[in-house]
Amino acid sequence: MKKIYALEERCLGCRLCEVYCKTAHSKSKNIIKAHKEEDIESAIFIEEIISEKQISYFALQCRHCADPQCVKACISGAMYKDDDGIVKNDKKKCVSCLSCILVCPFGAIKLGKDGKTVSKCDLCVDYGKSLCVEKCPNNAIELLEEHYKKEI
């Protein structure tokens, strides 16, 4: 299964991935309407690491774990792993207990803007392509096979 990998050494922290994530998950699929009219939380977020020498960034999103804690913790069965191995969230079943947010070891699940549902990466399966990967200006987010090891 292919997953989204963030390459820290290339990430510029421009946050375009967040913009396109919101667009891909909007109803309108229109970048301006998605931001001005719809209230969506991005499922990918840029983390900043500020050290003395420099600031570095990386994009954080669901790792689609083999043994996902969030699925185990979910009390309503909203969080599930589909046949392709993608961890998904069924908003209709979600009861906003937020257990998934508590147990996620990566901090990759966020509370949605509505304060009720959670927002997480679904690899844009409904959209057809991972927009964050496609639009990253520096190829800092890549869709790669699971056992990909970065060449040093």
Added chain:
Amino acid sequence: MSLDFNVPSFEVIRNEKKCIQCKVCIHQCSNMVHVYDEEDAVVYSNNNKCVNCHRCVTLCPTEALLIREYPLEFRKNTNWTRQAIKEIYKQAQSGGVLLSSMGTPKTFPIYWDKLLLNASQVTNPSIDPLREPMETKIFIGRKPNKLDFDNEGKLVTVMPPQVELNVPIMFSAMSYGSISKNAHEALARAATELGTCYNTGEGGLNKAFYKYGKNTIVQVASGRFGVHKEYLNAGVAIEIKIGQGAKPGIGGHLPGKKVGEDVSATRMIPIGSDAISPAPHHDIYSIEDLRQLIFSLKETTRYSKPIFVKIAAVHNAAAIASGIARAGADAIVIDGLRGGTGAAPTRIRDNVGIPIELALASIDQRLNEEGIRNSVSLIVAGSIRNSSDIVKAIALGADAVYIGSAALIALGCHMCHSCSTGKCNWGIATQEPFLVKRLNPEIMYKRLVNLITAWNHEIQEMLGGMGINAVDSLRGNRLMLRGIGLNAKELQILGVKHAGE
């Protein structure tokens, strides 16, 4: 002084209907032009900080940004232009020498645009490069006046060292320090893939780049930064830099803030110290002195590498080139008036030197007349903008060209002329790690390869049109050129006839 007389150069126009407050522009601008106001939830722009590098415009996901020249009118006066007035304000404020980057913006004649190429019609056939062989490979170096063969037809003459190039295009000297490590890596990898050369510039060669040695020309300039035996032997040729087209007669200055750990190790100078290249080489005061340096470098490399000498195109370029050829150089590099730079005093950049076309024509002519044209290759630089400039340069007598600005433009440079600030938003002319990152060599070297591949196709098309099947056969063939709108003196110097003649 509290009041700055200078008004902004550019105005940032934001289409509020399109702006989604994603703050990408804020995160990308190293000049801190864009500011987010939490209270009003809007992004403001400080026009006076904008250098018009287009980084925010290019990355804005909704095309909400536009930058234009600041529309404030000065009273019309052909003599006291906006530029002239602004420069005085700037100097009255700072008390300093005006600094500029990239090539001169002044309206000097561009002779490439006043030369037209020939094509075959009826009496001689044109060649289709897609169907027939078309050679763009060239060799840079001293050529013997005649070749001797033994009875079996094998070459007996010992050939002087040559640099083999698949295309007549190389990447100009741009030092590590003036441009970033990632930019250097992109140039080195592109040169390797294309089978041509890039030039280290005067800043030495980073250890990580020794592996690209077969496609590297190492430079020895007046500052002698990073020069040692291993360095001299690392590339395929050595270039002695006497002058640069953008700033003939003066040296260079890399500010200490650009000399970080890595640049310091490469240049062999302390971290944070200014790297000052003197105006002259302090051991070269004559052609004889130049000969000594050429031969010390040849000794160091066991006569295995050609030695280039680079000069700025100046008034007596032809006589100087003749001296350089006689001093033992294997190639002469001429850098013209419109050539680029990371930083040069504005007055020097805009007023010193001569256009490369005239210098090239007169040097080729002079060397031919003296019967020593074979002893050197001629490489020209200084604002080569496209493939037709290259074809015209070859027809005027050049062996190859160097491209600098064009290569940087392929890497994302938007010609904002702000290299000297060290805050290049495209990750080219900067040493700030968070800016350098923006130039991903993996993406960028392919853009360089694309550019040169495309130009090479175009060169082949133009050669084919003229019925010529090798770059070598066009060299110095000025009958393939005609001038348009040039006066008799210009035509005489260029050695071409006027269109219609």
